[in-house]
Amino acid sequence: MERLIEEIPNFFTIWNVIFLAKAMGVTFLLTAIGCLVGFSVGGLLAIFRKTKSIYLLPLRIFIIIYTEIFRRVPFLVSLLLFFYVFQIIKISDDLFLIATITVCIIATAYIGEIIRSGIESINQTQWDAATAMNFTYYQTLREVIFPQAWKVILPPAFGFFIMFIKDTALASQIGVMELTFAAKILNNKGFSPLLSFGTILILYFILSFPLDRFGKYMERKLASNRN
Amino acid sequence: MGYTLVYTQVLEFLPYLIKGAWISLQIAILAFFGGMFFGLILATIRSFGNNISNKIVIWYVTFFTNTPQLVQIYFLFFALPEFGILLSPYIAVLLGMTLNAAAYLCEIQRAGFLSIRQNELDAAKTLNFSLFQQVKYVILPHIMRVLFPPLSNHYIIMTLGTSMAAIFGVEELTGRAFNINSETFRSVEIFSITALIYIVITFIATFLLAIIGRYFFKAKIRIIQ
Amino acid sequence: MPQIEIKSINAFYDKLHVLKNIELNVSKGEIVSLIGPSGSGKSSLLKMLVGLLIPKSGKIYLNGNQVNFKNQSDLRTIREQIAIVFQQYNLFQNMNVLKNVCIAPTKIQKRNPKEVNEQALTLLEKVGLKDKLNSYPDELSGGQQQRVAIARALCLNPQILLLDEITSALDPELVKEVLDSIRLLASEGMTMLIVSHEMNFVKEVSSRVVFMDEGSIIEINNPKNIFEKPKEKRTLDFVSKILKEK
Ligand SMILES: Nc1ncnc2c1ncn2[C@@H]1O[C@H](COP(=O)(O)OP(=O)(O)O)[C@@H](O)[C@H]1O
Ligand SMILES: [Mg+2]
Numbered sequence: 109m110e111r112l113i114e115e116i117p118n119f120f121t122i123w124n125v126i127f128l129a130k131a132m133g134v135t136f137l138l139t140a141i142g143c144l145v146g147f148s149v150g151g152l153l154a155i156f157r158k159t160k161s162i163y164l165l166p167l168r169i170f171i172i173i174y175t176e177i178f179r180r181v182p183f184l185v186s187l188l189l190f191f192y193v194f195q196i197i198k199i200s201d202d203l204f205l206i207a208t209i210t211v212c213i214i215a216t217a218y219i220g221e222i223i224r225s226g227i228e229s230i231n232q233t234q235w236d237a238a239t240a241m242n243f244t245y246y247q248t249l250r251e252v253i254f255p256q257a258w259k260v261i262l263p264p265a266f267g268f269f270i271m272f273i274k275d276t277a278l279a280s281q282i283g284v285m286e287l288t289f290a291a292k293i294l295n296n297k298g299f300s301p302l303l304s305f306g307t308i309l310i311l312y313f314i315l316s317f318p319l320d321r322f323g324k325y326m327e328r329k330l331a332s333n334r335n
Numbered sequence: 336m337g338y339t340l341v342y343t344q345v346l347e348f349l350p351y352l353i354k355g356a357w358i359s360l361q362i363a364i365l366a367f368f369g370g371m372f373f374g375l376i377l378a379t380i381r382s383f384g385n386n387i388s389n390k391i392v393i394w395y396v397t398f399f400t401n402t403p404q405l406v407q408i409y410f411l412f413f414a415l416p417e418f419g420i421l422l423s424p425y426i427a428v429l430l431g432m433t434l435n436a437a438a439y440l441c442e443i444q445r446a447g448f449l450s451i452r453q454n455e456l457d458a459a460k461t462l463n464f465s466l467f468q469q470v471k472y473v474i475l476p477h478i479m480r481v482l483f484p485p486l487s488n489h490y491i492i493m494t495l496g497t498s499m500a501a502i503f504g505v506e507e508l509t510g511r512a513f514n515i516n517s518e519t520f521r522s523v524e525i526f527s528i529t530a531l532i533y534i535v536i537t538f539i540a541t542f543l544l545a546i547i548g549r550y551f552f553k554a555k556i557r558i559i560q
Numbered sequence: 561m562p563q564i565e566i567k568s569i570n571a572f573y574d575k576l577h578v579l580k581n582i583e584l585n586v587s588k589g590e591i592v593s594l595i596g597p598s599g600s601g602k603s604s605l606l607k608m609l610v611g612l613l614i615p616k617s618g619k620i621y622l623n624g625n626q627v628n629f630k631n632q633s634d635l636r637t638i639r640e641q642i643a644i645v646f647q648q649y650n651l652f653q654n655m656n657v658l659k660n661v662c663i664a665p666t667k668i669q670k671r672n673p674k675e676v677n678e679q680a681l682t683l684l685e686k687v688g689l690k691d692k693l694n695s696y697p698d699e700l701s702g703g704q705q706q707r708v709a710i711a712r713a714l715c716l717n718p719q720i721l722l723l724d725e726i727t728s729a730l731d732p733e734l735v736k737e738v739l740d741s742i743r744l745l746a747s748e749g750m751t752m753l754i755v756s757h758e759m760n761f762v763k764e765v766s767s768r769v770v771f772m773d774e775g776s777i778i779e780i781n782n783p784k785n786i787f788e789k790p791k792e793k794r795t796l797d798f799v800s801k802i803l804k805e806k
Contacts, residue, residue, distance in 0.1 A: 172559065176534075176559060177530075177534060180534045180537040181495070182496070182497075182498035182499075182509065183495070183498075184502075185509055185526055185530050185533060186530065188526050189527060192522035192526060193523055195522075270400070270401065274402065274403035274404065274405075277405040277406055278405060288409070291409070300414070300417060301409070301410070301413035301414040301417065302410075302417050305406055305410045305413060305414055306410065306414065308406060309402045309406055312401070312402045312406065313398065313401050313402050316401040316402070317397070317401050320397070
């Protein structure tokens with residue numbers, strides 16, 4: 109304990125603080141890009157998954173396989189697989205890029221599922237009314253379904269944002285300079301693990317907690333609105 | 336490109352990997368039931384405890400659900416020795432996963448308790464059910480039907496989570512993939528096979544859980560989402 | 561030439577044979593009432609006519625043209641001419657009353673928004689909802705929602721109107737109002753298919769009454785006869801049951 113207190117001034121040097129702030133930025137960026145891409149592409153997947161046309165059947169099968177695969181492989185394994193695939197195809201050896209692509213691919217699979225179940229939560233009567241008035245599938249989604257479904261989609265989506273903040277910790281395994289990797293470096297430099305890992309636990313908490321709160325707040329508010 | 340995928344060499348390691356999958360399964364099951372038990376205690380405190388104990392449980396859950404499991408385990412593995420507590424990799428991972436699971440499973444179980452409807456209990460009382468009968472015929476079936484799908488879901492998430500044990504040197508499925516990788520350097524082949532094994536074992540788990548849920552608890556679980 | 565010709569239609573929900581060999585002709589300006597126990601397929605018949613339930617066999621002619629249910633443009637055509645008021649009203653929950661009425665005419669039929677707005681206001685005034693323009697469906701009673709649904713259907717300017725369980729959610733004093741507007745519409749040449757169990761209403765407005773049971777049409781008769789001396793025993797059983805419930 110005394111050693112710890114002695115160490116604190118040495119640990120929180122300007123250099124270290126900047127170093128950790130940068131790493132926190134990387135963690136945040138990885139998550140933010142993943143969620144943005146996940147929302148857009150996942151939304152598209154959900155939309156195509158619910159189409160009926162026979163010509164789109166191959167696409168629907170592809171979407172089902174895609175979502176099932178990436179929700180059944182550990183993030184770590186997907187990450188390493190992409191890491192080594194990138195080494196073979198030699199497009200890029202930018203670790204941040206590789207991690208970002210992996211996060212995006214997995215986020216797409218998860219958020220696509222959330223959006224799909226949001227769409228499915230809307231009563232059939234809404235589809236019937238729209239169809240009977242000649243709305244196309246896409247018009248129905250835009251005018252009727254999504255304006256209702258977002259309330260069902262957003263609360264669990266916040267849960268997944270938090271999950272991604274935490275999962276990006278695994279990007280440390282391929283050497284991306286995010287929070288966890290930063291802590292490992294500090295630890296290797298001789299700072300105590302209690303301080304290195306304890307600090308980033310708090311930093312992760314700072315990133316995640318507001319989202320957690322906001323998600324729960326919204327869930328409560330939307331639930332009470334509906335009744 | 337100059338790289339061709341060769342699976343023959345890696346396939347020789349298949350039995351070795353599958354034995355690793357058993358260890359993954361073991362970790363997942365132990366951590367799940369440990370988490371269930373500990374989570375149940377937390378949920379009970381949360382339901383019946385006083386203000387202070389409530390706050391403690393709330394902060395426990397908030398802390399564990401808002402920080403990465405990997406870092407929690409790092410902390411257990413590297414920081415606890417400073418207090419003279421040395422954990423083997425296996426125990427550190429198991430402990431970390433259990434503490435983490437307890438936070439999530441506390442929330443899930445609590446939501447299950449809260450879903451019991453008073454009017455069902457009243458109905459049971461007017462039918463002169465004893466307390467035991469109320470629990471057996473009204474409360475448990477209802478709770479299980481509500482709890483089973485999210486619990487199953489969390490079990491699958493935990494199965495995937497066991498792969499981070501490899502980072503600490505536990506020789507479960509991913510750990511064994513690491514071992515083969517450093518021996519053969521057939522990385523893409525190894526990790527794709529490993530991914531496939533995870534897909535297979537989680538599918539089997541979902542399938543079994545769906546059957547159990549359907550026949551014992553009247554809970555609906557979709558095998559393919 | 562009948563405006564709608566339904567020829568030996570069979571339709572299914574998965575394995576459930578919900579419409580069995582349906583035969584029915586409806587002429588322009590005619591009001592046909594459908595009666596029958598719940599689950600007999602009345603709603604399904606109406607849904608089939610707007611292409612929400614695709615028949616497995618049989619033919620449908622609209623103004624003499626056969627409808628190909630597999631052809632999107634045919635479906636579009638029938639939906640342009642036939643409007644439906646659903647049993648559950650099916651109002652869009654995310655839109656207020658005015659928007660519910662205006663959206664399809666403006667966004668789908670691409671009519672002039674100003675003109676649509678005026679028509680919507682007139683219709684909503686007619687059904688007594690002028691003060692509810694900005695309310696959302698979940699703030700309205702069943703009867704109010706149903707009147708919005710009627711206004712929404714009429715704002716589409718259809719040739720044919722399908723009304724499902726039209727009087728069941730209406731307050732008694734409103735039944736008369738709705739009845740009046742339906743008579744007015746009929747005099748303007750609108751064809752109507754109405755599901756209703758309000759005997760006086762049915763007797764007064766309809767030219768013919770169809771009795772359905774278990775997916776089949778059992779009897780088609782004029783409104784006086786079907787209630788007073790039906791041809792079929794099943795009709796008699798049903799009619800005497802609803803008379804007793806009164
Ligand atoms: N969307 C549906 N899917 C499956 N079965 C349905 C559906 N809608 C109605 N049914 C069934 O079809 C039968 C006829 O229903 P319906 O047409 O609503 O009868 P009615 O309007 O005369 O009460 C009933 O047995 C009903 O349960
Ligand atoms: Mg009906």
